[in-house]
Amino acid sequence: METANRSETGEAGETVETVTRHYARSGSLAQxxxxIAHRFADGRQPTVGDLAPLDQFHMRGEEATVEFAEMVRPKAGEVxxxxxxxxxxxxxxxxxxxxxxxLGFDLTESYCQDAAALSRAVGLSERVRFACADATRLPLAEDSxxxxxxxxxxxxxxxKAALYREVARVxxxxxxxxxxxxxxxxxxxxxxxxxxxxxPEGSFLLSAREIRALLAEAGLEELVWHDHTADALAWVHRRRAxxxxxxxxxxGPHLFLGPGFKEMSSNLGRSLEDGRITVHMALLEKP
Structure with missing residues (x-):
């Protein structure tokens, strides 16, 4: 699989380095x-289910992935x-x-290596493949x-305009x-x-209104849009309690993402409570 050109210079290259340095700060994670999965699985070979509490790096973890999939309903055999x-x-x-x-694409090389190693460990190397790529310049053909x-x-x-144009293209x-x-x-x-x-140099947030406008400009038709900020807040409050x-x-990821992860998690909760971030799930279609 082709990978993105990593020899970028100027402001774009600096942004890539800022983002990848942040995510690579803990080094290789797979082992x-x-x-940890072996320990909690009483020494047997871990399964995808055993990894799920550890490898879902988003709010509400596997719970959110299950809910998201129920909304999206991926069809067997799809790419x-x-x-x-x-x-x-x-x-x-x-x-x-x-x-x-x-096909899994990410900017951070160590994440792609960890993703491949974990997939090998659970016997999924033939069905899940990973490569480093820039989301605004995807190494894929149109309509693929x-x-x-x-x-x-x-x-x-x-x-983000380039991101959604690329999504619409592929x-x-x-x-x-x-x-x-x-x-x-x-x-x-x-x-x-x-x-x-x-x-702040590594964060580029837009409001839901701005995101929806960019998606429409890219030619993507909105089918479903849900604001899940309240669900994320409830999850934060449950964990705190x-x-x-x-x-x-x-x-969970707190076991291996280093001492700084505690402060990051705390700030995530504070940002939700203070109205500084929101959380959304959406489904759009290329007509």
């Missing part, structure tokens, strides 16, 4: 994740592009539960994929874009650092 795939959690979930073929799936990725893309006629994204709230910038950016009550915390 740590597999060690799905997971854009901003991270370490491949949703891609593996889709391949296993929806019987689709998944049935479904573009993206969860918590557009926050790191400065040129989608087949009648193909769909499924997005689950964090967007700008009315009360100013998020509290930094947050899980997707260490500083469990911590305050001393409830044992289930396995």
């Amino acid at each position: 740590s994740i597999l060690d 799905c592009l997971d854009l901003g795939c991270g370490i491949g959690g949703p891609a593996r979930w889709l391949a296993t539960h929806c019987d689709v073929e998944v 994929v049935d479904l573009v799936w993206t969860q918590h990725a557009a926050m790191n893309v400065p040129d 989608l087949k006629r009648g193909g769909r874009l499924a997005l689950h994204d964090i967007m700008a709230g009315p009360e100013g910038l998020p509290h930094f650092p947050v899980p997707w950016a260490s500083a 469990d911590i305050e009550a001393g409830t044992p915390r289930p396995p």
